[in-house]
Each structure stands twice: as structure tokens, then as C-alpha cells.
Amino acid sequence: MDYLGSMYIDNELDLEEKVRFIEKIHSEQDFYQQTVDLLVQEKQVRTIPEKFMIPVETRVRFDLKKWLGKVFHPLVYAGAGFAFATLVLFALRPVSTSQLAAVNRFVIYEPAASRVELTGTFNGWQRVAMHQIGTTGYWELNVQLSSGEYRFAYILDGSRRIADPTQPTRENDDFGGENSILKVDKQA
């Protein structure tokens, strides 16, 4: 019954087994030590450093067309098609479910900022909040972009507007600031 330790770790003990487990922990030093060791080990096994977690685009993206195709009955295909077309029409929003060419990952290191937004020609200069990556000081946002040339900038704490420090191509805007220029090549 050594495996009581693993059952404990995996929340598989019924009441009777819990009694046996407690008694065994109390009376057998080796079993106690092994259980502690396995608990610590399991903690390590289950920890994924934040950087290696499932990425944002994988968290939110799934194949809407397949999903619609399977879930909706033929009679409501027209409705589904209309809904999908509406989605595409509003696809200027980032991380939308349009058939755009590629996902572009915008990343900026701004540990001092409490809020970072992205704005650019790809969405008519609307501000879109970026996501903080843990406590690393990095902010990120995935935006689906078709091929073309875009202007964009970051807005720190709602007011300070800056170009992407890592992007060499820039141009002055009409308000004394700078915008970065991003070229997206068409993907095969």
C-alpha cells in the first residue's frame, strides 16, 4: 500500500484510505519522508515557468469555420454564414477570427508602465490594451495582419506615445511624435 502517498497527492483517497494514510504517516518515518519528497517533486513536475506556458494565441484561437460547420445544422448555415461575414467585417479588431494573413506579435519592454496600449493604421488608430507578461516588464499583443505596410505606436499609461524602440523604420507623425513602420509580407 505504498501507493497511498501518490493517491494522497492525486486526491484519490476515500475516507477509509485517509485513515490508513494518516496512521501510516504517523508510524512510519520512511513513508513520511517519501511522501514529502514526492510532493516536492510533483510540485516541480507541475510547474511550468510562465514563459513556457501555452501562448496567448493558442489560448484564444480555435477553428471557427470547422466549429460552425460541425455544430450548426444546415438550416442555420445561412445565419452562421451571415454571422461569420459580420465577424470578418469587424475584423479590423486585433486577434479576430478573420482570414488575415499572419499573426504579428507586438512586444515591448516597459517595466515602469502600469498600462500599455497599441495603436496603428491596422485598426484605424484605435487603442488596444496590451497584456502584461507576468512580472517580466514585457507587454505583448498578437494582431492578425494581412500583407501590407502599417504605422503604429505604443501608448504608455494612457498618454505617453512612443515608437517601437526595436523597430528601425520610423516616420514623424503630424503631431511631433514618431510612428514605427511595419511591413508584413504575404505568406504562402
Next chain:
Amino acid sequence: MEKYDVFYTRSKDGLFAYLLRMTGDYHLSCDLVQESFSRYLQRYSDIGERSRSLLYTIARNAAMDTFRKVKVDQLNPDGYADQNNNPEQQLDDRQSYDRVMAAIQQLSVIDRELISLLSGADLTYAEIGRILGISETNVKVKVHRARLRLKEILSNGGT
């Protein structure tokens, strides 16, 4: 029936944790998560209950398909290295993670499978039994042995 988006949200992290331990490859695991949900929807979206065991079985088969196409030693354990991040801050985490991942890859397939399935803290022994086609009692015994073997590998410095 549980809505698909709820099922997806509840299951994706555990499934990813499993695939990451099984394959040791970050990008492949991301792809396999997508592939598994996609296959689940294509073939089983109309069955009554959302089944995690079924989802994991599909993911397992998808992973096995990949293993057949690509040798395990050609997989890319550093596939996450191109992520934009600050490596210094994550050094400790990264070292511990690398050590444990390397140890898991040294286990036999069945041991690795059990450790990986439990790493998402999502599945019961009964569900794991269904996925692997063994009895629940057998899962109990094998899980514990797998953990002891992993402990042995780790205490030998992962060699």
C-alpha cells in the same frame, strides 16, 4: 451539454501540460493542442457528454502520429527559446524546469505517460485508466512506481 468554449477553456491548460511533458517540445505541444480540439470537434462534437478522456486519447494519438513521423530525439526541447522574454529573471525556474523535463524524458514511455497525464492536475485515476486502457487499480500502482523512478533519476543528477 457543456458548451464547447467552456470545455476548451477548462481543458486546454491540462492538455497542454500533458503534451509538453510527453513530447518535451513547446511548439509541437501548442500545435497538438489545436489539432486535438479540432479533431474532437470534427468527429465527436455531437456526442452527448464532453469527454476529457476522449480528448486526451485523441491528443495521445496525435502525439503518437507525430512520434512516428519524427524521431523523438529530433524534437526541439528549446523550441520556446525564440519567445521574447528576459532569461535572467527566469533562470531558476528554467533550470529546475529543464532538469525535471530532462528526467521525464528518460522514463519509459508508460511512466512518462502517467507522469505527464497527472501533470495537468486535471484527470482522475479512472479517466487515466480509460485513456491508457488499464484498470484503475493498475493506475494506482503504476503511478506510484513512475514517481519513484523519476525521483531516482532526479536524485542521480538526471543521469
